[in-house]
Amino acid sequence: MFKMIGGLLAVSLVFPVVGPIATTHAEKIVNYVPTGGADWNKLRDIPITDYGWGDKVAVADKTYQGKKGKRIEASGSWMAHYTTNSWQTFDFSRYGANGTLEFDAVGAKGGESFRIGFRDGVHERLQADGEFYTDGDDNPEETNIDVLSKDVNEYKPLTTQWQHYSIPLRDLFGSEPLFDPSQIQLLKMVGTSETPITLHIANIRVVSPDKEVSAAPIKVNQVGYPSGGEKYALVSGYYDELDAKVGTPFEVKRTSDGATVYKGALSLVRAYDPSSGEKVLKADFTPLREAGEYEIVVDGIAEPSAAFELGADVYKDLLTDVQRFFYYQRANDDLDEKHAGEFAREGLHEIDRNLPLQSDPSIKKDVSGGWWDAGDTGKYVTAAATAVSDLLWAYEAYPKAFPDAQLNISESGNGVSDLLDEIKVETDFFLKMQDPATGGFYAYVIREPEPNRFIMDGEGPESIIPTAQTANTVGALAHASLVFKSTESLEDYSNTLLQSAVKGWAYLEQHPEYIAQPDGPYNDDNDKNDRFYAAAALYRATGEAKYGDYVKAHYRDFEHVFDSTNFSHGINGMEMIGYYHYLSAPQADPQIREWFAAKYGVWRENVLDATLNRTVWGNSTQNAFYWGANSNVASVPVSLAIGSRILGTFDEDNIRAAASNLNYLLGINPLQLSYITGYGENRIRTTHHEIYMRDFMIEMPNGYMAGGPNNSKAKFPAKAYNGSTIDWETNEQALNYNSPLIYLTAMLKEAESSE
Numbered sequence: 056m057f058k059m060i061g062g063l064l065a066v067s068l069v070f071p072v073v074g075p076i077a078t079t080h081a082e083k084i085v086n087y088v089p090t091g092g093a094d095w096n097k098l099r100d101i102p103i104t105d106y107g108w109g110d111k112v113a114v115a116d117k118t119y120q121g122k123k124g125k126r127i128e129a130s131g132s133w134m135a136h137y138t139t140n141s142w143q144t145f146d147f148s149r150y151g152a153n154g155t156l157e158f159d160a161v162g163a164k165g166g167e168s169f170r171i172g173f174r175d176g177v178h179e180r181l182q183a184d185g186e187f188y189t190d191g192d193d194n195p196e197e198t199n200i201d202v203l204s205k206d207v208n209e210y211k212p213l214t215t216q217w218q219h220y221s222i223p224l225r226d227l228f229g230s231e232p233l234f235d236p237s238q239i240q241l242l243k244m245v246g247t248s249e250t251p252i253t254l255h256i257a258n259i260r261v262v263s264p265d266k267e268v269s270a271a272p273i274k275v276n277q278v279g280y281p282s283g284g285e286k287y288a289l290v291s292g293y294y295d296e297l298d299a300k301v302g303t304p305f306e307v308k309r310t311s312d313g314a315t316v317y318k319g320a321l322s323l324v325r326a327y328d329p330s331s332g333e334k335v336l337k338a339d340f341t342p343l344r345e346a347g348e349y350e351i352v353v354d355g356i357a358e359p360s361a362a363f364e365l366g367a368d369v370y371k372d373l374l375t376d377v378q379r380f381f382y383y384q385r386a387n388d389d390l391d392e393k394h395a396g397e398f399a400r401e402g403l404h405e406i407d408r409n410l411p412l413q414s415d416p417s418i419k420k421d422v423s424g425g426w427w428d429a430g431d432t433g434k435y436v437t438a439a440a441t442a443v444s445d446l447l448w449a450y451e452a453y454p455k456a457f458p459d460a461q462l463n464i465s466e467s468g469n470g471v472s473d474l475l476d477e478i479k480v481e482t483d484f485f486l487k488m489q490d491p492a493t494g495g496f497y498a499y500v501i502r503e504p505e506p507n508r509f510i511m512d513g514e515g516p517e518s519i520i521p522t523a524q525t526a527n528t529v530g531a532l533a534h535a536s537l538v539f540k541s542t543e544s545l546e547d548y549s550n551t552l553l554q555s556a557v558k559g560w561a562y563l564e565q566h567p568e569y570i571a572q573p574d575g576p577y578n579d580d581n582d583k584n585d586r587f588y589a590a591a592a593l594y595r596a597t598g599e600a601k602y603g604d605y606v607k608a609h610y611r612d613f614e615h616v617f618d619s620t621n622f623s624h625g626i627n628g629m630e631m632i633g634y635y636h637y638l639s640a641p642q643a644d645p646q647i648r649e650w651f652a653a654k655y656g657v658w659r660e661n662v663l664d665a666t667l668n669r670t671v672w673g674n675s676t677q678n679a680f681y682w683g684a685n686s687n688v689a690s691v692p693v694s695l696a697i698g699s700r701i702l703g704t705f706d707e708d709n710i711r712a713a714a715s716n717l718n719y720l721l722g723i724n725p726l727q728l729s730y731i732t733g734y735g736e737n738r739i740r741t742t743h744h745e746i747y748m749r750d751f752m753i754e755m756p757n758g759y760m761a762g763g764p765n766n767s768k769a770k771f772p773a774k775a776y777n778g779s780t781i782d783w784e785t786n787e788q789a790l791n792y793n794s795p796l797i798y799l800t801a802m803l804k805e806a807e808s809s810e
Contacts, residue, residue: 085301087294087334089327096266096293096332098149099770103242103259107142109135111246117255120161122217124257131249136174137242137259140768144176144779147224147261148237154224154263156204156242162213163253169244172203172227176240178748178780179741180233187751188233196749200234202227206247213254224261238779267332267770269293270727270737272356277722277735278373279364281807282344284714288351288360289672289723290321291333298355305338305353310362317343321353328671330678330773331725335671361722361736370804373734375462376758377800380793381446381477382464383756384426386434386484394463398756400746403432406505413501413509413573414518422500422510425484428576429789430743433502436488437524437577438791439481440531441626445690445794446478447531447538448635448697449801456801471542474797479548482535485528486555493565494558495520496528498572513573521572522563523627526585529559530629533592534636553596560593560602579627584613588633595640603644606637610647617658620665621676622687623694626791631694638701655698662695666712672724672773673715680772682784685720685730685763689795692716696802710806713799720760720796725773731796733757739778743787748780759788760796 089095106114106125111133117126127135139145147154156171180188180198189195204210204222211218228236242259246252272292280286290299299321307317321336328335338351346366350359383390383398387407392399407423426442428435450457450472457474460467466476488497488510497510498521513519536553539545569582579585587609594602613630616623624631634651637643662675670677675691676684692713699705721729722737729735732742732755739761740754741747747755765785766772776785 085323085326087300087326089294089329089332096770098154098263098265098267101139101145101147101150101261103137103139103261105138105141107136107138107241109133119255120217122159122255122257124159124255126253126255127244128251128253129246130251131246133246135244139173139239139242140777140782142240142781143784144238144240144777144781146237146777146779147173147239149265149268150261150263151224151228151236152263153265154261156222156224156227156259156261157220158259159217159219159257160207160213161217161255162215165212165214166208167213167252167254168206168208168247169252169254170203170206170247171222171242171244172201173236173239174199174201174241174243175235175238176781177235177238179751179753180235181753182233194749196751199240200231201243202230202234203243203245217255217257224263238781240781266293268726268774269296269333270725271358271360272297272299273338273351273353273358273360274723274725274727275351275360275363276718277361277363277729277737279366279369281369281714281803282346282365282367284341284803284806285711286339286341286343286365287718287723288338288340289324289335290338290353290356291328291331291335291725293332294327294334297334299336299353301336303336303354305351307340307343307349307351308359310348310350316345316347316349325671328773330671330680330771332771332774333725361727367807368804370800370807373731373758374456374797374800374804376733376756377731377760377793377796378457378474378477378758379462379464379756380758380788381426381480381790382462383759384790385480386425386427386432387423391465394465397752398747398750400750403746404504404508406508407434407500410500410508410510412512412518413514414512414516416509420487420510422484422487422497424487425481426790428502430748430783430787431502431745433499433576434484435499435575435577436485436496436528437498437579438626438789439484440527441624441629442790442794443478443481443531444534444629444632445693445791445798446474447534448693449798450474450478450538452696452700452798453801453805456805469544471544475539475542475545478535479539479545482532482552485532486551488528489555489559490518490520493520494560494562495522495566496525496559498524499575499577501575511573511575519570519573520562521582522566522568522570523579523582523585524572524577525559525562526582526589527627527629529556529563529589530585530592530633530636532556532559533589533596537596556589556593556596560589563589577626583609584628584630584633587613588629588636591633591636595636598640598642603637603640603642606633607644607647610634610637610650614654617654620658620661621679621691623691625686625690631698635697635701652702655702656704659695659699659704662691663708663712666692666715667708672719674719674724675712675716678772680764680766680775682765683762683789683792684765685760686789686792686795688716688720688763689760689792689799693795693798693802696798710803713802713806717799717803725771726776728776730761730763731757732759739786741780743780743783758793760792761786761788762792
């Protein structure tokens, strides 16, 4: 058959020789050489400019002898620290072999002495004997080790004129065996005498002639592939290191006996991918359907791929664990050994059962329960409402995928879906966050421990009850009331949720003006889209005209959501979900449905084309890598599925897009890394999490998904992931990261069982 692959016309022939065979014509001339010159993949220079803190020292910006830098006035046993990554750690391990610490320095008198180097920041540091290294402070699991140079005068005497210094990193990194160059938090300077000194320092940076990271060439979904779906690996590497090209043979081998079960040839995906810096080829083995454990070998590549499964139920355990994430995130409650196993723990922040308002600490409320938001112990209605919405849509689409007694939680066996039981944990918290006098919802419980822990409603004389956060919670509660109604034992509770949502809407009617939340995470700058979402969900739940009229008056205000092909919905952006709710109501206006169908149809085709044909790695976020991007890797195909089901256009392309995105999350990415704990040979094992980075256990519960690459972290954006416990911008989980992942996994598991 004939097929366009990466702009080349390839001819594929399938015929039996040793199992299924796929061969491709010899490579046409392809230019794999990237732009950017000889240093295109050289490690980027890392400037260190931000002063953090010090002792017995005054540091100020100052231009001295024509050069901008820092003036340091110090006395006694002084020290000064610069941050390397905004108080997070930075991975300098690849710089260690041949890199240097560079800086310029000048003394006021000459001869001023100091040492310079780095401080790491590590949780649960392992020693060579396998035991944890601790210190004697209040947080023994969080340790710091310093590595420092000799007195700078031993490298070159400090004079009254600017001089340049270059210190080999190997001299620093090798000086302390337990020092971790992959988790450097601070650049450190210390004095070496009691004599007061003044000096200036400028142009601090770390440089190396070595190359940016390149992972193992063969990238596979490390969990596996459904037997009947599309199956492929991507093969990538720097053009001057990876010999594989179009037409290079590959084989799929059974791991149990080494037998070859499939042969094929690589095709071209992209001659040069700027997001990874690599050439990317594809090993497609879709015709292989026999269940088993396999690995892929490619001619000219020494190591095989990671092992993976092929079968009819490869995502069963994954679906369970990505749901159990929410159980492990339960706030305040004890988790017992029967249900949490080795991760059993006592509840934190018992004060939440009688927590004061920030505006008036004499007023206290029970706001216990719910889920911790992410890696901290704050609780935020907006992020949680987004997650609850995703979970409810998952249950609506695939109720049989979420039975009772599936998750081994404390409610298992009560005759109710475990997923609904878990959602109820959060909706119970929502009810507690509602102000009984006004019907509005408080924004959040701050993450701090007492005495600085409050229900955050502002420091002024009046309690601030924000409108955007209220609207988002109203939408989630209205949706929950609709779904819970289908379970007999939850009918009364369903009515309670709906009454709460209606009361919340009344608050919005009484306050048509935008009321911002007190400063904090998940702030917003308007509430128009949130009100639209709330009205649509209430219309679906009640059928009342006033909610439908609100949608009719505003539905055209948000057509910009159809402009993006790499985003659908999320925190403070639930307009698309609002459309889905309205069109799911039996009384939806046919004219609005027609308008939406036309807009959505174009958006759907554009997203599918981008995901299946234009993006290199199969992620619907395409070349966008930002804080929490993995959440949208999951949520875009989920949104596609919800909308397609409503309009009756759900088809095989929806499944292919879902599989493509899950492939990316489970290892078909430039780092050949599974971003989900517990899944894959090469996987993340710990994240930024206040509980699990302090429990003296090497790994954390299975099923946690990190936010993933953030393009400010590396030369190549798709590799900009830092697997440190002190990096919340790439290595933290969140409620709204795992919530679409549950729908995504259920969709693919359902597709497996229906084959």
